[in-house]
Amino acid sequence: MSELRSIPIILLGLGGVGRALVEQILSRRAYHARRYGIRLDIVAVCDSTGAAVAPQGLSDADLQQALAHKAAGGQLADLPFGYYQSQVQHVVDLEATAQTIVVDVTASPATYDALRVAQERGASIVLANKLPLTGPIEQARPLLRYPRLRYETTVGAAVPVITTTKRLAAGGERIDRIQGVLSGTLGYLMTAVEQGVAFSKAVLQAKKMGYTEPDPREDLSGRDVARKALILARTLGWDLEMSDIPVASLFPEEWASWSVEEFLSELSALDDDFYAWRDTARARHEALRYIADIREGQVKVGLEFVPLDSPLGRLRGSDNLVAFYTEYYAEHPLVLQGRGAGVHATAAGVLSDILELALFPLVL
Ligand SMILES: NC(=O)c1ccc[n+]([C@@H]2O[C@H](COP(=O)([O-])OP(=O)(O)OC[C@H]3O[C@@H](n4cnc5c(N)ncnc54)[C@H](OP(=O)(O)O)[C@@H]3O)[C@@H](O)[C@H]2O)c1
Structure with a gap:
């Protein structure tokens, strides 16, 4: 040889x-x-x-x-x-x-x-x-x-989100919107809430199974999702900064300075909000998802109601999912789905x- x-x-x-x-x-x-x-x-x-x-x-x-x-x-x-x-x-x-x-x-x-x-x-x-x-x-x-x-x-x-973004953009095809569930942890939590589990219980369960960071606020703050969304936007050539991205955290700002133990012991105070959002979603035949939304030169990250029969609405569990709406994938987006973490x-x-x-x- x-x-x-x-x-x-x-x-x-x-x-x-x-x-x-x-x-x-x-x-x-x-x-x-x-x-x-x-x-x-x-x-x-x-x-x-x-x-x-x-x-x-x-x-x-x-x-x-x-x-x-x-x-x-x-x-x-x-x-x-x-x-x-x-x-x-x-x-x-x-x-x-x-x-x-x-x-x-x-x-x-x-x-x-x-x-x-x-x-x-x-x-x-x-x-x-x-x-x-x-x-x-x-x-x-x-x-x-x-x-x-x-x-x-x-x-x-390893889900080829960046490669797909680059390939779609390479020839000049118009990219209207990229919408993604980019956190397996938050995906898991949204599915649990949808199934009737109290938000606080779902977080504790996810932490126990090692799905969250040791401090779950890392996940619940949405900052990591915002970083991924920023990378996608910059891959499209948009000169955005982190500070340009509105990020809706899943807990009140004042809780950021507490110890992890204090934070976890207070979490149940958020349960009623999540029950109410779940009920609203059900009544509207929609689903509650934590989404990165990238369109028209802007990025936002937070909870949204999405149609139940959309790719994001159909998603369950901890998979990541990214839907690309483009010139040639207009009504039916190009969809990538798979585990978005794991060493x-x-x-x-x-x-x-x-x-x-x-x-x-x-x-x-
Ligand atoms: N884990 C996943 O599922 C996943 C998925 C997608 C992307 N990623 C990304 O992949 C990266 C690695 O993740 P991981 O789970 O392997 O993290 P990790 O277990 O925390 O490992 C990080 C490693 O980086 C080393 N390190 C930290 N600061 C350094 C520095 N200044 N110079 C040289 N080495 C330094 C650490 O050194 P010590 O050993 O001395 O602490 C450790 O070996 C992260 O950026 C993460 O966001 C992870």
Whole structure:
């Protein structure tokens, strides 16, 4: 067999998604070799306090050790081949070339400078991290315009929402509206409320099952949905800021400063509102959904009543769903639906982005 082409990868973040990605890279080595003649070589991996670097690629044994160590709550710096550092741009500065793919699977705004260094080098960039694309437009624009950037999993995990948006927009087709349920957690809650469960109970149940962030206000504030909606709008070329997006939180503003325990103990005060909205929805033959609505240059995020027989109205449970209304999908929208979270599905989406950049260096 002819020699494999090495694709150097710098991995920023080794949490749930990062570890699932490394596992997928390791378990698919034979497939990538046979099908594409390539080998994905992880030349550096960073967590929040340290890194492990090997310019020829970390061995599979070292990667396995790093996975086990991080899964057990350890720090990369404590491994025999790791060291302390908290500035990922130093690692990127040291290791990135035009052949490298820098993969950001952190949830940190601190990777931005590293990504810009990568861009200056002509390296490719893959993001699952939304934050580099949701800061001020002046910062996000250079990344968004960079042809060697992929960020499919920032919206809807591996459901190809970004690719579809780009393809629809590429030829100039008019996009009238994108309407989406972009939070599995909020989707789950709306279905529970529809089935008669008290809102507070549904939140506690979702928290127990690990569907919410440790602080459920992260989900209930709508901020994460707003970030995804902003990325979609910016993908359409709209120069919006986060502050341009009205975001309707599902709890009163004053509750934001409380402890998680206080917040959870007060939640039942919201139950009657949700019962009333559910009754209104029923009487109108509509459904209550937490929606990102993107149209006519504007974005809004919040609770809405939608027709029961619409794609969003028919949605149940924790799937994400995005409906594209365009010139050629006017009355019956183009609809994407599937799980919008989960470390394995997200890692698979990140891996697809990596392969696209590795295999089709000149594609848009
Ligand atoms: N989980 C999902 O289902 C899903 C779906 C779609 C998109 N995403 C996105 O994917 C990203 C990763 O999610 P996750 O669930 O894997 O998060 P996570 O488990 O919290 O992992 C985050 C990782 O980033 C590292 N990190 C944090 N700040 C850093 C910094 N300044 N420099 C280098 N590394 C840093 C953390 O280091 P330590 O290990 O030292 O803490 C950790 O290894 C997030 O942006 C998330 O929004 C996740």
